């Protein structure tokens with residue numbers, strides 16, 4: 096979307112909503128009756144065969160590269176051919192292939208991965224995988240400057256609700272999707288990872304999907320499967336070894352977008368996080384490397400919310416918050432997005448459980464549409480720091496308009512329309528002198 100159109104959209108949204116927001120709202124919205132989940136048979140349909148690429152998704156690597164990940168049933172070359180004209184592929188790159196087995200019952204297809212580039216920003220590239228002529232894909236590279244629009248949605252799953260969430264996401268343009276954990280809800284049944292890969296492919300092959308992991312990705316089985324995140328790590332490899340501060344672990348990483356105007360940090364809720372651990376040390380160094388004169392916005396994603404007034408998962412994020420909150424606060428992180436709780440909630444700027452003008456805005460956005468349903472019970476009274484909360488499915492958008500302002504909108508999808516039910520303008524803490532003395 097052109098810069099002008101984005102700005103106009105932002106202002107239109109503000110105008111439409113500017114009278115609707117007040118403090119401490121527990122939404123009275125009445126949801127329509129739940130719809131059925133996708134049937135197992137429907138979700139597992141698979142007409143792919145042999146060397147047909149399937150479950151294609153892309154993720155950014157550094158400032159101008161893209162990782163393409165796909166699966167074939169049979170052996171096939173891990174090669175991506177690409178170019179800026181449909182049907183013409185003057186460039187190619189060969190990557191690597193991996194497989195995994197699970198509980199001795201399941202053996203994955205060939206999981207291929209190739210990093211292509213350097214690529215031009217804001218450019219549509221057409222590509223094919225394993226030289227397969229039957230399926231051409233395309234993605235658009237992210238812009239190299241602001242404005243920049245993220246879609247953020249957690250706990251997606253693969254139900255009828257997931258379908259409408261994906262339809263609503265696809266109905267409006269965006270540059271990159273961020274997912275704070277709980278992807279497929281495969282829950283040990285590995286073919287569900289494949290059906291999930293097919294379900295999200297139309298979107299995930301067209302825009303970079305940057306994810307972190309939730310409890311549904313752990314999939315450890317005592318004695319039989321001792322390695323956590325086996326399927327997740329094999330299928331959703333993220334750029335943990337690229338950029339200015341490689342983490343060395345696929346479970347937490349960071350990257351820049353928009354030429355360094357925004358920095359995104361993805362943390363692992365189920366990886367050691369206290370002082371002295373690898374994740375803590377890496378986060379500390381990553382934050383220390385940010386120059387807020389150049390990086391207007393810093394956002395973090397984590398699966399388990401650090402602030403949560405839903406009765407579901409109450410207090411589960413406290414230990415990680417105790418360990419890491421001061422780091423994010425000290426670096427003036429602008430916003431923290433979490434999943435896990437299947438509802439929407441937005442907090443004001445918070446630090447140590449109190450409103451603080453230099454703390455991050457906390458948002459729970461674990462309402463993508465998974466099969467466990469909604470978390471509808473809230474703690475009463477609503478905490479003063481909780482601005483808006485509602486148990487409905489939906490997705491969020493963070494539109495970083497310029498170096499000082501970003502617009503956050505939450506799009507409820509239960510009424511079959513992506514209605515904006517909550518919004519807030521977030522101003523960059525990097526540009527706030529009172530927070531940078």
Ligand SMILES: [Fe+2]
Pocket residue numbers: 250277309310311398434435436
């Ligand atoms: Fe979760």
